[in-house]
Amino acid sequence: MFRRILIANRGEIALRIIRACRELGVEAVCVYSTADKDAPYLKLADRAICIGPPPARESYINIPKIIAAAEIADVDAIHPGYGFLSERADFAQICRDCKIEFIGPSPEAMAKLGDKVECKRTAKAAKVPIFPGSEGAIEDEEEAVKVASEIGYPVIIKASAGGGGRGMKVCHNEATLRTNLRIASQEALAAFGNGAVFIEKFLEHARHVEVQCLGDKHGHAIHLFERDCSTQRRHQKLIEEAPGPLIDRKRRDATCEAAARLIKAAEYSGAATVEFLMDGKQNFYMLEVNTRVQVEHPVTEMITGVDIVKMSILVAAGEPLPYKQKDIEIRGHAMECRINAEDPDKNFMPCAGRITTFEPPGGPGVRLDSHVVTGYTVPPNYDSMIGKLIVHADDREQCMNRMARALREFNVGPIKTTIPLHQRLMENADFRKGGVDIHYLERLLK
Ligand code: MV4
Secondary structure, eight states, X not given: OOSXXXXXXXXXXXXXXXXXXXXXTOEEEEEEEGGGTTOGGGGGSSEEEEEXXXXXXXXXXOHHXXXXXXXXXXXXXXXXXXXXXXXXXXXXXXXXXXXXXXXSOOHHHHHHHHSHHHHHHHHHHTTOOBOOBOSSSOOOHXXXXXXXXXXXXXXXXXXXXXXXXXXXXEESSHHHHHHHHHHHHHHHHHHHSOOOEEEEEOOSSOEEEEEEEEEOTTSOEEEEEEEEEEEEETTEEEEEEESOTTOOHHHHHHHHHHHHHHHHHTTOOEEEEEEEEEOTTOOEEEEEEEOSOOTTHHHHHHHHOOOHHHHHHHHHTTXXXXXXXXXXXXXXXXXXXXXXXXXXXXXXXXXXXXXXXXXXXXXXXXXXXXXXXXXXXXXTTSOOEEEEEEEEESSHHHHHHHHHHHHHHOEEESSOOSHHHHHHHHHOHHHHHSOOOTTHHHHHHO
16 A cells, blocks of 8 residues: 555545545545635644645646656655546546556556547447547538438537537538538537547436446456436536436436446446436436545445445455445435535536634534635635535435535535525425426526
8 A cells, every 4th residue: 555645636536635645554645726725624634735826727737847846745646536637537647657656547548548439349340339420530510511411400419529518519401511510510629639539329308326436456346236316517516416317227227327337348447427317218328437535535435335445445456346346235215415615596607715613514414525614715716616525325315305404504615605596495486396408407497
């Protein structure tokens, strides 16, 4: 096992990784920008190193500064968390060159799955369900028009190097397809330095269902079942839950097993999430693979009992996964509400500032992953998530009741948060029935 790890992140996920390190008996070194210099979680690390001013490009995503801190602290490995450098294959390669273990996949596996065209190719070979569309990147316009007429409109143009909703264009007819192709390719080149685009069938009403996977360096890969993350706004998830509601056991198992096959085929080690869209008939279509530990990993931890962050460290150190697929079972239901310092009544405007009231909920089945304490000041430089409230119960109904109860106990002020919106959703009849689609929240907020 590693002696010492550097955590190249901040906030709640830095704290989550510190906690995993402590339980593993591994020393944790944190880096911080001057905006985070008073953050309370830094005191829980074995060491904290200032890496620069508030802008992320001068601190948390500045590779020379991160590597310098790792060298100074003499760490064996770097955990990137999520966001920042977590999905940068170039960073994983630099870590390798510096003989520091990157806690995540190899640069090769990351690049293979991070490129959507390559990822779809690998998925198809592994018999993972994908949307019908172009085989690989579009080489010429006539080919795209031919594919579109075969699969039928609407189609969607996506950038191979895009992700999280960036660089997508829906086309309802041949004329718009032709115009959008040129624009999309130019935009992709400007935004990602890669102009490759592909097309596939566009699905209007869908749920976002993603499968948590783990792979090790010995060729083993397992899945930890799925999460439903359909309650989102502008590609920002607000609520995630596991298992996905109203999914039949056979469909679930087939999809989750397919996801694990893809991770195995890519010779992937670490935590990965295979994203799918699910239509009204429970057909699944793969979207993309996230090659990192995700924000919403706790809901899967709660239903399976597997510590995903610990596993990410363990497999990076070369340990085999201590679970076989048959060891993994779904126990009860878990839900996570993202608590953001934002005002839902003012178009989710971020609310940086000092938190003078912070009264966290507790009691049975309640988990709060947050770096915030009373007197904490939310800096304006980073995302506005101040914590995640996760609850676990025997079934979905009790889970929502428990969440509503925990949200009532949770008192944060004077800054505005997403807590009241979550309370509203826990009482919403459509949400309570389960199975709301990816557009539901945006329609509700109109
Ligand atoms: C789609 C789609 C419909 N059809 N692909 C958005 C983020 C990126 N991961 C893929 N996305 C979508 N791809 C096809 N063929 C609709 C979306 C989409 C979406 C997906 C998941 C969660 C929220 C979304 C919101 C808008 C569009």
